[in-house]
Amino acid sequence: MTPVLSLRGATKRFGGLVAVDDLDFDVAEHDVVGLIGPNGSGKSTTLNLISGALQPTAGSIALNGSEIAGLPAQDIARRGIARTFQLVRPLASMTVLENVKAGAVFGHRRRWGRDAEAQAMRMLEKVGLSRRAQAPMGSLTYIDSKRVELARTLAGEPKVLLLDEWLAGLNPTELEQGIALIRSLRDEGRTIIIVEHVMDAIRSLCGRCVVMSSGAKIAEGTTEAVLSDPEVIRAYLGTDDA
């Protein structure tokens, strides 16, 4: 079976700095893969390469076997990769419903008119915000605007979902709700890549993990195995004699 998403030798250089170094990994359908590593290890840059926010310097990224590396972000979105942003990006002048409708109208599966509105409403129900549909975006709390952004990415029925530290900045109660929400997406059989620092979330959500350090992949495998790998622990905590 061909993987939904596969990276081969994906590389991103900023001048002399190699942010992502010759990265290979595959994501199978219905997989929830954690992309983890210390700060500055290139996780978010990798996500940006996949979503088309940045163009890779070298290497290949394929969605269902067809090459998407170097395509502009709008084409990648249309082919079925949707993302949330590390710093939530609401459309400030619009209502909650319109924010989600944006994903339904222009995403992978495109709708218009009542159809788009109904789809946006369904997504708001999924994230638990249908009662705030007509509220202006500015009136929402931080976690609620994160939920809206998640609903916006879901509305276009993407094949792959990229979550860039979606759980960052939430308080313990919100974190619990957030993890439950992503778990419900996993149980629907969605294919998701999660960049995250919250280890509890990684443990409870991801079947597999890819670990990065200084731009390169240092480990890959089931979450349990990867998190007990001595090299991974060293990358996070440093060496004993350091």
Add this chain to the structure above:
Amino acid sequence: MTRPEVQSLSIGTVLFALAACLPFLSDAYLLSIGVTIAMYTVLATSWALFSGPTHYISLATAAFFGLGAYTTALGIEHLPYWLLLPIAGVLGAVLAALVGLATLRLSGVYFVIFTLGLAELVRQIITWGQNMSGTKGLYVLTAITEEHIYWQLTALAALVFLTGWLIARSRLGFAVRILGDDEEVARHVGIHTARVKVLLFMVPGAVAAITGAMLAPRYVYIEPAIAFTPMLSFQVVIMALLGGTGRLWGPIVGVIPFTFLWEAISGTFPNQTTLLLGLAFLAIVYLLPNGFTGLLEAARSRLKGAPA
């Protein structure tokens, strides 16, 4: 269509019918002001269709306007007048598309400078052409009267409002609102942002060119300095911002008072008009960032909020 949509359509139709009756008052001064107001309504409203949601300030109005004026001036000897208007529109749209493709990928500042330079560029090309051929200006002699020009402009204004209303209901209109809020998000939900901007920029381009083509008979004598005056571009921007670009009818709220003020000032202090332009600009920046319509909406929401 929903009830408020039918309502606003009917109100619009009645207002345009009333505006079309102005020439029957047979007051030459009123008619001349009417032509000016109709002209700036067309220019400022179409300008705001693009620059309102995208926040790209275009100073290219004079370039398109002059292009249209020259279309009439050069073509009137060879083609029927009614054919020249759509030709001017097509030329304006094509020029806008070329400018858009070249600049709209860049950030706003480059776009402003480029559009300002564009009017000057086209003017210099025509001046050069005239020097080569030995002619200085062109006479546009037609049987078209001030009334005809007024009616044409009113009809064009109705067309611009209809276009704006249709765009607002379309996917293109939704795309440009998303783009105006956050271009990065727009790209990542799958909007081809460059295409949206170019398509939308073609609207004011075509409309300003048609306006220029309609007004050429009024000038009688056309030369580059008249047809491509940068003052026109600045006035359109200031009127649109003064009225407010958040609503389709916003710019007209700026056009009417500004035209009367301009007439009054240029009548008594003809050399101080630039000063008025500057003061109006300061007023917009410091006092009316969302224009008159922004002021009205704020007042309305305050009234609504008060009893609750």
